[in-house]
Amino acid sequence: MGELVFIGLGLWDERDMTLRALEEARACQVLFAEFYTSRLMGTTPEGISRSLGRKVSILGREQVEDGRLILAAAGTSRTGFLVPGDPMMATTHVDLRLRAEGAGIPTKVIHGTSIFSAAPGLLGLQIYKFGRTTTIPRTTPNFRPSSPYAALAANKAGGLHSLVLLDIGEDGALGAREALDYLEAMEGQEGKGVLTPSTILAVLGRVGSPNPTVVVGTLGELREADLGGPLQCIILPGKLHFAEEEALRHWRTP
C-alpha cells in the first residue's frame, strides 16, 4: 500500500529539517527531491542524502510537473518528496497532491520552516501587516513585467509591508542589486512613488543560516553596502508601528 509524503526541508541546510521530517523521510521506501522551486544554500543534495542515510533521487522541473515517476512509486511504496522550505508553496506540488489523492493514494504534508514567516520575523516587522508577496523575475530587454511593481504599489497604498522574493532561475538566483535596479527602473516608468530617494528598504540574505544578513537603508545607501549573495529577499516596509521603526533603526545603524 503506497503513500505520498510531502516533506519540507526548511531554509538553509540539513539541520533545518524537523524531527518529524527526519522520521518520516527515514520511514519512506523511496525518496525524491526537487531543488528548482528553492535551494538550500547551506548544503548539497548529497548532504541531505547523507544526513538521511538514504538514496534520494533529484528530479528536475519537467519530471515534477509530469509527475508520473513520483505517482508510480507512491502507488506501491511509501514515497517521500523532499522540498526546500514548507513543501506546498508551489502550484505543481499541490497539483501532484490532488492527483495522488484522486488516484486513491493517501498523502501527508510535513511542514518546514519558510521564508514567508522567517524574513518578517528576522527583520522585526509584524507579519500581520504584510500584504501579498511578489517575486521579481530575471528581466531582459523584451521581458520586464510590471506586475511585481504593481503589487508593491497596492500594498503601499494599503499601508502594508511587502515581502519581495527574487526569482530562482536555471541561471542562478536573481541578486538583490539586480532586483533593486528593476524596482528603480519600474519607478521611473510607472511613477507611483513606491521607491522614492528617501524610501527605506531591507535586504535579507542567508535567512535561516547561523549568520543571516540584514541591511536596511535607502536605495542610495543599499548601493554602497555589502548585500551578500543569493539567496536574498527584499522587504519594502509600509506604514510603521513604533516598535517596527525601532527594529529598522537597529538594522540601519552601521
Next chain:
Amino acid sequence: MGELVFIGLGLWDERDMTLRALEEARACQVLFAEFYTSRLMGTTPEGISRSLGRKVSILGREQVEDGRLILAAAGTSRTGFLVPGDPMMATTHVDLRLRAEGAGIPTKVIHGTSIFSAAPGLLGLQIYKFGRTTTIPRTTPNFRPSSPYAALAANKAGGLHSLVLLDIGEDGALGAREALDYLEAMEGQEGKGVLTPSTILAVLGRVGSPNPTVVVGTLGELREADLGGPLQCIILPGKLHFAEEEALRHWRTP
C-alpha cells in the same frame, strides 16, 4: 559571555523542532519558554522539557513583557527562549531582541514551522495571493471590533485570500464556530458582501499534526460539519486560480 537565542518550537509537538533548534536549545545553560502567544496542542511544557532533557522555565505574559528575568540570564549565560511556531511573530519578542542587542547581548533566531505558510499550503491555496492576516478576538456584548471584518473586506476587494487566526486567550482559544458567528454578525452589521450564503470558506484544525482537518463549504455547510476543536484557523478564499478551485473542490467532497 551571555547570549539570547530565540528558538521556534513549530506547530504541533516536540517533533516539530528542527535539528538546529534541538541542538541550540541543548547548548543553552538556561531555557525559558512561553505558551501564551500560541500553544503546542500535541504536547505539554513537560513533554518539551523531557525531549530536551533539560529544565525549562515557563514564563507568563507579564514576565515576558517585563523581560528582566530573561535579559538578566542572557547577560551572563547562553540563554534560550522557546516560542511556539516561528519565534519572532509577536511584537514583544522583537522588542526583547532589540533590548538584548541594545544591552550588548548577542542574539540569534532559530526558525520554526509556522501557521502562516502551513495553513495556505495544507489547503492548497497560493501563499503569494494572500493579503494581510487578521485575528478574530473573543468578543463580548461590549467588545466586538470591526477591524478583522474590514481586513477581510479589503483583501476580498483586491481578489486576495485571507488567513484568519483565532484569538488564544487566557480562557482558551476561540473556536471556529464562534469565529463564524462573529463573521456572520459583522456581515449583518457592515454588509460588504464578505460572507454571502454562497461564500466558500475553509476551517483548518490541528495544522502540523499527523491528522490535520480541512473542512470546506458555505457557512450553512460548515454549521452542519464536524470542525474539530482548537487550535483552528479559517481561510477565506479570494479570486481563485483553476488549480485552487480544484483544491477547494477536493476538500469539499464529503
